[in-house]
Amino acid sequence: MRSKRLGWILTIIITAVMMGLLMGLVGCGSQGKPEVMVFLGKSSKSYSTMKPVVDKLQKKYGKKVTWVNVDFDDPASKGEIDKYHVSMNPTVILINSQGQIKETYMGSAREDMLSAAIESYIPGTSKKQTSQPGSVTTPATPVTPGSSIPVNVPQTSGP
Numbered sequence: 001m002r003s004k005r006l007g008w009i010l011t012i013i014i015t016a017v018m019m020g021l022l023m024g025l026v027g028c029g030s031q032g033k034p035e036v037m038v039f040l041g042k043s044s045k046s047y048s049t050m051k052p053v054v055d056k057l058q059k060k061y062g063k064k065v066t067w068v069n070v071d072f073d074d075p076a077s078k079g080e081i082d083k084y085h086v087s088m089n090p091t092v093i094l095i096n097s098q099g100q101i102k103e104t105y106m107g108s109a110r111e112d113m114l115s116a117a118i119e120s121y122i123p124g125t126s127k128k129q130t131s132q133p134g135s136v137t138t139p140a141t142p143v144t145p146g147s148s149i150p151v152n153v154p155q156t157s158g159p
Helices: 002-025 047-064 075-083 111-120
Strands: 035-040 066-071 091-095 101-106 136-138
Touching: 035 047, 035 075, 047 111, 066 075, 091 111, 101 111
Parallel strands: 035 066, 101 136
Antiparallel strands: 035 091, 091 101
């Protein structure tokens, strides 16, 4: 009886590990496509300008990328917000087809800027990627990956 239980436990563990490896191979579940995560809530002053931009980009790129919309105002979204260290509403995170976060846009972002960035991660497009290995935060509040502390912010000297 005990050996059967141990056998089932090992089967479950091995299956869970294999599923985790498989998900890692296909870009965190996005089937090898780039992923665009949009953290946006109605409480943002930028909501009325960003929502139409996001809607237009979702129509333009459709199934070429995986879209993940996270309601910044919904308490159920706290896990995703914490996981990606999102501190500003709105925030757009671009993840390449290998599952690596490549660019983060904090605050209201222009359609042309987001469009060019998204296109640069779609396989087969002629535009080259907009960033080097690592990740880039744009436009105004640079933040190191995994941190919510602004870096490289110009300091003003005293009077």
